[in-house]
Amino acid sequence: MLLDLTDIRAKIARAQEHRQAIKDEIGAYFNRHPYGVTTQANADYTRYSILFRVNEPPPLQRWSLMFADCLTNLRTALDYLIYAIACHEAAPNPPRDSNYGFPITDSPENFGKALNVGRLGDISTTVRAAIERVQPYNRPHEQLPPLLAILRDMNNADKHNLVRLAFSTVAQGDVGFVGEFPEGSNWKEVTYAGEIKDGTEIFAMVCDRPAPDMQYDGTIFDVTIAIFHGKRSPSDSDWMGHSEVCGLLTKIATDVRQVIYSVAGVVK
Numbered sequence: 001m002l003l004d005l006t007d008i009r010a011k012i013a014r015a016q017e018h019r020q021a022i023k024d025e026i027g028a029y030f031n032r033h034p035y036g037v038t039t040q041a042n043a044d045y046t047r048y049s050i051l052f053r054v055n056e057p058p059p060l061q062r063w064s065l066m067f068a069d070c071l072t073n074l075r076t077a078l079d080y081l082i083y084a085i086a087c088h089e090a091a092p093n094p095p096r097d098s099n100y101g102f103p104i105t106d107s108p109e110n111f112g113k114a115l116n117v118g119r120l121g122d123i124s125t126t127v128r129a130a131i132e133r134v135q136p137y138n139r140p141h142e143q144l145p146p147l148l149a150i151l152r153d154m155n156n157a158d159k160h161n162l163v164r165l166a167f168s169t170v171a172q173g174d175v176g177f178v179g180e181f182p183e184g185s186n187w188k189e190v191t192y193a194g195e196i197k198d199g200t201e202i203f204a205m206v207c208d209r210p211a212p213d214m215q216y217d218g219t220i221f222d223v224t225i226a227i228f229h230g231k232r233s234p235s236d237s238d239w240m241g242h243s244e245v246c247g248l249l250t251k252i253a254t255d256v257r258q259v260i261y262s263v264a265g266v267v268k
Contacts, residue, residue, distance in 0.1 A: 003088050003267045008260060011077035015253055018070035022063055023246045026225050029058055035167075037202070037219045045212040048177070048205045050219055052167075054198040063225065063245070064165045068158040070249055074256045075155040078102035081260050082131075085267055086121050097121055104152040107137055130266045134259045143232065143240065147255040150229050150248070165245055167196040168226030175203060176218030182211050193238035196223060 034056035041048050079101045087094040100121055103114035111132055114120070120128055132138065136146030144150065154163050181187075190204040202221060205214070224244040231241045243251075 001088070001091065003264055004084055005081075005260070005264060008077045008080045008084060011073045011080060012253065012257060012260075015070045015073035015077070015249075018066050018073065019246060019249045019253065022066050022070070022249070025059075025063065026246065029056075032056060034058065035223065037221060039216050039219060041212075041214075045210045045214070046207050048214055048216065049201045050175070050203040050216065050221070052196050052198065052200045052202045052221075052223070054167075058167070058225065060165050060225075061162070064162050067165060067227065067245060067249070068154075068163055071151060071155045071158065071163075071252070074253060075151055077256060077260065078104075081263060082120065082123070085127055085264075086123055088267060089124055089127075090122070095121055103131070103135075104148045105135055105137070106149060108132075111135055124268075126266050126268075127263065130263045134262055141232065144243065144248075144251070145230060145232050147252050148259065151252050151256070154227070154229065163227070165225050165227055168224045168242055168244065173203070173221040174218050175220075176216060177205050177214065178217050179211070179214035181214070182207070182209055185209055185211060193241075195228070 034054065036053045036055060038051050038053055039049065040051065082102050083095075083100045086100055097118065099118045101119050103111060103119045105111045105114055115128070120131065134148070136149040139148070140146055157163050186208045188206045190201075190206055192200065192202050196202060207214075226242045227245050227248060228242040229248070231238075
């Protein structure tokens, strides 16, 4: 008898519906050109700032709810997998234990603790080994924290508070800065790597002496709707601590599918 993945696939499909809905709504929002920028100089002309301006506030709460629903379906698909395997291996007498679930842990020690509290019940040693192989501590990501760890942490956080999306830092831009540069002056570019709101300084040119005859002649910026998930390593750039929401959901969904089929593939 083959392992029944029907309900698991349904959860993944539902997650995809949420992801596509977020993508469509965000795309329609940006097509309306809902933001712009303004420029200003400080009183002594040593700092020339570009400020973000919101013309149409985005429905971030709505998108955050949709994002959380997508994560919940993906996380639940993993838990469904464990119970499906337990039923398959125990057929024709399905287990009644309600503690079954897919453990997502950051160390072998914590994986062992998950086993000790019965998260995998009496599932076979072969399957347990396959589940451990896909744990975050065995599958680091080259740029992000482990994707299963992001899924776990955000899904857990959403049980207590809404995981909020935000205008992200600048994805790309085209800035022109011209004028009479004071002789011997030193300039520094200042970029912002956090959440953007109306009035946020997203870029600045800073001089070590007054430079009154300067101006921006190009201020084209693109931003994204992002989720802040933390950096893979404390030494990483602050820019690595967040991701565009739809791209991240695609990565997580792809990872969940790979995990499901990797583990299901060892079931006899």
